[in-house]
Amino acid sequence: MKSIKNALIFIICLTATNTTIAQSFKKFAPKVAENARIKDELSLDDDVENVELYKNIPKDFVNFKSAYLYIDPVQGIYEKLMMETQQPERWEKFNKRFSVPDTLRIYDKKLLNNKLGVFYMLDKNQNATIVVDKNGNMDLSDDEIFKISTTANLNERKVNLDLPVKLYNASTNSVKDSLVALEMIIASKSAVPNSKEDVIIRFSNRKSLTAEIVSENFKYIFSWVPLLSANRKYLGSDLPLRVDIMDKKDSPISFRYQNVGDTMIIDNYRTIIKQYNGDQLILQTDKKEIEGYQVGQLFRPVNGIDIFNPDKKIDISSKKYLVFDFWGTWCAPCIAAMPELVALEEKYKKKADLISIVSDDRNNMELAKKIIKAQKLVWPQIWDERTNSSLTNALQIQFFPTMIVINKEREIVFITTKIKDLQAFLEKVE
Known part of the structure; x- marks a missing residue:
């Protein structure tokens, strides 16, 4: 030697x-x-x-x-999560609520x-x-x-x-x-x-790689990094993964996800980590866009009832823009803004249709009817009872009034809490 x-x-x-x-x-x-x-x-x-x-x-x-x-x-991430030693924010994506990834089923490795x-x-x-x-x-x-x-x-x-x-x-x-x-x-x-x-x-505990991806939605992946956790107890090419993507609009997107087979939302599309073998990453994009509450996502179907026509089917398909106005009988600013909303509906009715969503308690429906008649609101008024499964809750409406504008493809294109901002938007669109 x-x-x-x-x-x-x-x-x-x-x-x-x-x-x-x-x-x-x-x-x-x-x-x-x-x-x-x-x-x-x-x-x-x-x-x-x-x-x-x-x-x-x-x-x-x-x-x-x-x-x-x-x-x-290796110790199971599931147990770590249950013991609250692993932060849930690790899996939060684009303001989504935390949910356990699809394939997170590791127990005793x-x-x-x-x-x-x-x-x-x-x-x-x-x-x-x-x-x-x-x-x-x-x-x-x-x-x-x-x-x-x-x-x-x-x-x-x-x-x-x-x-x-x-x-x-x-x-x-x-x-x-x-x-x-x-x-x-x-x-x-x-x-x-x-x-x-x-x-x-x-x-x-990382490895950086680069690759291109052919997709209708993504221009290319510029890097992905398999990561071990901060305390270095989890091993495996499928745990966890940080991916940096340039989307079709040249906007950088970075996300961190858990296992091969998991589903995430990228650019408003469901995207699955299809395969990762250490040198190759394959993402599969579902062409169906995601319903959500942010600009660029699809507006959810409306399942409430028309206050004055309970048997009428609610149709949100339109060749024009649709403006959804969220209000309640308990909301003084909402009621105060109604005269402006009436004027706006009359001025821009060739560009947009208006639908109000009344977010309120069950015992306030009659009061809502009185307000609607007094304010001379002539567009549909949809009752959305305040429950965990309500449309208002699903869209995470936190301020009232809130106005959401969607296009004919049902895509959310504008969100505001101010009538003047809504008017400015409708003024400039065709």
């Missing part, structure tokens, strides 16, 4: 549940407490003995150094034995090379080689790694092959490093 020069080896060892396998490493591994978390930065001062355990090591490798990383066994060797080498020309024993067979003849940079220019470089791991699910008594996304950062201790002692390696 004396003839071999300028290299280091790092073994990333995922804590084994099999104590026999774990003990086999103790003879040449530093003493590290079991279930210790990943260190952000490695100390590379321990010589590795028994290097002969690795086959087909390039002859230029010398003076092996080692450090062992241990990762806690544990790591089986896995290890990964990462070899850092300086060749005779002082070029940096990394060889990764990704398949964990302790044979470097079938592994990837990463060319980094000359050490003279090595201020900080990154190598993306996918650690193959096996996860045991106690609830199904099954073993699953998975990947841990890891970003290895090779940085220098000094401005002009000239030896292996000047090089440090840091690990972060």
Whole structure:
């Protein structure tokens, strides 16, 4: 081994549940407490003995150094969520209310034995090379080689790694092959490093990738980053995922989601993470747009009844714009604004039709009828009883009056609480 020069080896060892396998490493591994978390930065001062355990090591490798990383066994995100140790905001999307993702059904997963060797080498020309024993067979003849940079220019470089791991699910008594996304950062201790002692390696729980996507809705994906959680207890290529997208309107969209198969809302379309294998991300977009309460989303169907014509079918299809006015008998500003609304309806009736949604308690319907007649409101008045399932609640109307304008495609195009703003909108549209 004396003839071999300028290299280091790092073994990333995922804590084994099999104590026999774990003990086999103790003879040449530093003493590290079991279930210790990943260190952000490695100390590379321990010589590795028994290097002969690795086959087909390039002859230029010398003076092996080692450090062992241990990762806690995976724990179910579901339990973490129930114990409120995982913040629900992790899954909130575009002001949506929190809901557990479709495939979030992980209960009792544990790591089986896995290890990964990462070899850092300086060749005779002082070029940096990394060889990764990704398949964990302790044979470097079938592994990837990463060319980094000359050490003279090595201020900080990154190598993306996918650690193959096996996860045991106690609830199904099954073993699953998975990947841990890891970003290895090779940085220098000094401005002009000239030896292996000047090089440090840091690990972060992410991997950045770029790709294009063909879609009616998205221009391209400019990056996606598989992330381990902040406390680094969750492993797997499907947990969790942050994706940055440029949509068809050149607007950047960033979202974070949980598992392959989950559904999210992007650009008002249902979008599914169809596949992710560490190097490829496939999103499938449902052409059906999403009903919601924001501009750009589709207005929900109206299921209430016409106060004066209970048997009349409510139709929100129109060749013109539709203006929905939300008011209640308890809302003094709503009633005060009604004369302006009457004038506006008369002025712009060729451009828009008006429908009022009366959000009120059941015992106030007769009072609502009196107000409607007194104010001479001639357009449809839809009763929307104040319940959890009401249209007003579904649209998250918080201020009264609120006016929502939709186009003939049922898309919400304008929302306001002021008559003058509604008038300005109707003035400029065709």
